[in-house]
Amino acid sequence: MRTFQTLAELAACVGQDVASSDWLTITQPQIDAFAEVTGDRQWIHVDVERARAGPFGTTVAHGFLTLALLPQFFENALKVVEARMGVNYGLNRVRFTAPVPVGSRLRGHLHLLACEAIDGGGLQLTWRLTVEREGSERPVCVAESLVRQFP
Numbered sequence: 001m002r003t004f005q006t007l008a009e010l011a012a013c014v015g016q017d018v019a020s021s022d023w024l025t026i027t028q029p030q031i032d033a034f035a036e037v038t039g040d041r042q043w044i045h046v047d048v049e050r051a052r053a054g055p056f057g058t059t060v061a062h063g064f065l066t067l068a069l070l071p072q073f074f075e076n077a078l079k080v081v082e083a084r085m086g087v088n089y090g091l092n093r094v095r096f097t098a099p100v101p102v103g104s105r106l107r108g109h110l111h112l113l114a115c116e117a118i119d120g121g122g123l124q125l126t127w128r129l130t131v132e133r134e135g136s137e138r139p140v141c142v143a144e145s146l147v148r149q150f151p
Helices: 007-011 028-038 048-052 063-068 070-077
Strands: 002-004 017-020 078-080 085-095 105-118 122-133 141-150
Touching: 002 007, 007 078, 007 105, 007 122, 017 070, 028 063, 063 070, 063 141, 070 105, 070 122, 070 141
Parallel strands: 002 078
Antiparallel strands: 017 105, 085 141, 105 122, 122 141
């Protein structure tokens, strides 16, 4: 985990690779729980037997499950001591560039694209978050995420 004392210290990193998260293993119970909550029970995600004969040879995580992990990647990749609150402000662009087979280990790489001052003394940070799957040359997700942090 990379720690910054102030938002200004983090803002100075625009244009840089800032941090990488810990590895996270994707399990079938996670996929099943996500399917239950969202109602997306497509067989490639939840039918283990049928998925064995499918295009990936196993079940795969939902793209939106991968996207839902972004806050966790941020949480264990960096900390700003003076920040009392951070909020997800949205996404500019998201691409799911490769499948995430069950059992995959993922981690997020955070690159700070832009930073601008906002009301309340906070910053709006534009991040490119690239989600890597261990052993794969291609990322599984690339997202441009907007985060607002306040002192």
